Amino acid sequence: MADTLDPAQMRAYFALMEAVSLLQYAVRRQLQADGDLSYVQFEILAKLADADRPLTMTDLADGVVYSRSGLTHQAGLLENAGLITRQTSPHDQRATVVAITEAGRARVGAVLPGHVEVVRDLLFDSLSDRDVRTLGDMMSRARDHMRARPPRSAAPRSRHAPP
Template sequence: MTDPVERLGPQELGTYFVLLEALSLLQHQVEQQVQADGGLSYIQFQLLGRLVGAEGPLTMTQLADGVVYSRSGLTYQAGLLEKAGLITRAPSPDDERATLVSITDAGRELFHRVLPGHVEVTRRMLFDSLTADDLDHLGDIMTRVRDHMRAQPPRSAAPRKRRPKNN
């Protein structure tokens, strides 16, 4: 039997760990910034960003797939945002199983208040270390990787795990 570590070559393994470390460092700084500037979690900021960029309400499934988050976790986060008056949720008139999520004026205002700090952190942590050519190459590479990953069925399409019934 082959050792599972040998399945990735040294270059692949090294690249994988560098990518994870860079993403973790960036996410940590972003999380601190959105909390300090807006009292938001990283996922809440992502949800507001998706809604600001949408041309209308999104379903909870669209949001979960867009931010790559579990349905139950998203429901909890949406509840917090709704309680804070940053989003609204309503049944879809077209699909009784779907819930539509819209951003409120207060949610839009908060997002735009937090965004400049987010841009500053992202620029400082990521883009300042790259040349224009680097940015082109990184954009091309990450688009290919993302598209390859997105070609798989979305997480929301996975069947829900059923809890065993206690008899």
């Protein structure tokens, strides 16, 4: 178990991190400029629009990296902006049901063209169709692998649950 990456791995790792950082930077600027949305807020709205039915906070948390309180905070901002609504679920009084409003859909619609344009211009412009399929395959695999493997990486101290 060597504690280094081989040159090809180093190259791939740093290129990946740098390319995605640049992409994230551009995407964040576009979302902010065109729709006054952070990327997380866009993710929440896009998820609700895509699901096409109300989701609980827990549903939303799945697929988002952030903490629960962070999600609550962002949802609060979106609610104040009139882009989503939150209500206590009738079926489980503990749960909160989140729905996208018409204004929320409109906001997504307003932001999407510019978003797509940025992604196409910055990322896909330099990739062939074959590259795109390959990239999709690899990243889907990697994502599933990471999701299946909770990052105990950060806590080498205890394999046991926190206090």
